[in-house]
Amino acid sequence: MDKILYYAVTLAESALGIFGVRGFYDQPRYAVVERLDRGVEIRAYEGRVAIETDARGQGDGEAFGRLFRYITGANRSGDRIAMTAPVEAGGQRIAMTVPVEQGSGGTMRFFLPHAVVASGAPEPTEPGVRLTRIPPERIAALQFSGRITPEIRAEQERILAEVLAAAGRMPAAAPFFMGYDPPFALPFLRRNEVAVRLAS
Numbered sequence: 397m398d399k400i401l402y403y404a405v406t407l408a409e410s411a412l413g414i415f416g417v418r419g420f421y422d423q424p425r426y427a428v429v430e431r432l433d434r435g436v437e438i439r440a441y442e443g444r445v446a447i448e449t450d451a452r453g454q455g456d457g458e459a460f461g462r463l464f465r466y467i468t469g470a471n472r473s474g475d476r477i478a479m480t481a482p483v484e485a486g487g488q489r490i491a492m493t494v495p496v497e498q499g500s501g502g503t504m505r506f507f508l509p510h511a512v513v514a515s516g517a518p519e520p521t522e523p524g525v526r527l528t529r530i531p532p533e534r535i536a537a538l539q540f541s542g543r544i545t546p547e548i549r550a551e552q553e554r555i556l557a558e559v560l561a562a563a564g565r566m567p568a569a570a571p572f573f574m575g576y577d578p579p580f581a582l583p584f585l586r587r588n589e590v591a592v593r594l595a596s
Contacts, residue, residue, distance in 0.1 A: 422509040423494055426535075436538050436559045438594070443532045445513045446505040449525045451498060459504040460496075462525050467506065470525070471518035495574035495589065536560055536567070537574070537591040543583045549573060552590040560592070567592040 430438040447466050451459035469476050497505040505528070508517050517527055538556045542548065553571045560567060569592065576587035 422511075424507050425510075429534075432536075432563050432565075433559050434538070434555055436536055436556060438565075439535050439537060441530075441533050441535055444507055444530050445517055446497070446507045446528050446530060447517075447520060447525060448503045448505040448528050451502065451504040456504065462522055463496075463504060463506045465522055466520050466525050470522045471520050473518040475518050494576040495587075496576075497572055497574050499570065499572040534594040534596065535591050536565060536594055537589045539587060539589045541584055541586050541588060543586075544573070544575070544588055549590060552588075556590050556592065566595045568595040569593045 424441055424444045426439040426441040428437045429440050432438065447463055449459050449462045467476070495507070497503075497507070508527075520526060536556065536559075538552055538559070540552055556571065557567075571590050571592045574589040574591055576589075577585070
């Protein structure tokens with residue numbers, strides 16, 4: 397019965413996700429420390445833990461599938477990670493977080509909820525999937541809505557780079573994408589972001 401409830405809740409949350417409802421999801425904690433032109437935010441993120449895998453680029457279904465299998469039980473404790481709270485002990489349901497982070501080819505990440513990290517995130521059982529700790533960091537992010545294509549992403553990255561250059565800020569690495577909604581969400585309600593890690 398627990399498995400049926402898990403999938404029913406996940407299906408309901410996915411249906412709400414069509415309309416941009418994402419209040420069920422835990423998000424990495426950050427503070428906006430500065431606002432630049434064109435809506436660019438400089439954010440101070442707390443340390444966090446993610447599950448990640450190597451990806452071949454935007455829309456890599458196999459990479460997404462490996463991470464999805466982790467949250468549906470391909471981990472040492474067999475825990476299923478629901479898209480909602482609460483966290484329950486024993487055959488644990490774990491609330492998944494947003495955003496899903498994706499570099500321009502390197503890795504795809506799902507961030508784990510604070511409660512899961514505090515209680516000890518289960519180790520993955522599938523090859524190529526790993527837990528990673530991300531230390532506190534500063535990130536510059538530009539939020540936008542709509543569909544994601546390589547051209548749209550490149551244009552948003554160009555805007556972000558121009559704003560940072562004008563403000564005298566130096567990126568520490570290549571830009572990456574953060575998605576807060578399922579692929580089937582209505583485009584005008586989607587929360588998409590391009591971001592870069594900043595030099596300390």
